[in-house]
Amino acid sequence: MITKLDYKINYQALNLGHSYYDYDIDDTFIHDYNPNFDEMRDVFIHIKIDLLKTETCAELFINLKGSYNVLCDRCLSFMKIDIDKNDYLIFKEGIGEDDETIIYISQGTEFIDLRPHIYDFIALSMPMRHVHNDESDCDQEMLNKLKEYLIEDY
Template sequence: MSNLEQFKIDLKGLSEGDNVFDFDLSDPYFEAIQAPAVKRGRVHSSLTIRRTGDVFYLDFHTDGFVIVPCDLCLEDMEQPIESDDHLVAKFGDDYSEDDDLVTVREDNAILDVSWFIYEFIELSIPLRHVHAPGKCDPAMMKILQEHSAARSGDEDTEPVDSRWAALKKIKDKN
């Protein structure tokens, strides 16, 4: 199990200027964060926090890969990810998140970046993720092909819906 304590940063303890943190994330991190969409992967996240008085500029660079199901064959696949993200943190009376601004209680001054990093990872995953051509599970692709052919109404078979036949007549006239 990953220790998420390493992601809790004491903002008051940071020196003026740049402070750099490196995080290597693997399966235990995704388990500990109870990630809803990503359960496995290997990702490196580098965080630079520039302190200017009581304002903190957080720059994240995240790269690596996560394991997600292929949209075609449903088999697991490695999806490369890379992102650069930015947040600003400041002290205030209550903790709040508003767009790219995080307000941290001054009496606590601890900022947990574990969930922010996960959100950046999830947002960097493309909407469509499929294996490279020829890498999908052949058995699943055969089943998919059979169902796709039956649904589209092959030339040798009767269309599933009579409206398709009417549309085919219109198409053939043109």
């Protein structure tokens, strides 16, 4: 079982070079981190991280692979989304403006907590618009009900 502590990387103690991390992410991780985020369920994502530490930074090459269910925008029933994507993040010693891929850390930083970043990668992997590929894959009963109440806008 993975505990919160397992997501904390001891930056100071890391050897220069590559370190590898594997995590299996499920609903518990998501809801522990953000109880208000209920758009995903049945989350099963395997995360592989290849961390490269150099003198002044740690580069993370991240792969997310797995699936989760989200509500279809069209029929409001759950649909499965498969993901297999690569992300990149660098923790850099120094002062500057963080952006999507660069996080600045002070020289004496001891631990880096990966939880917020893993959460972001997963939350951001969700497509803006998610609908069943074909309307015929949608929950037809639900579609008919919705059509009675809503003005068709697709």
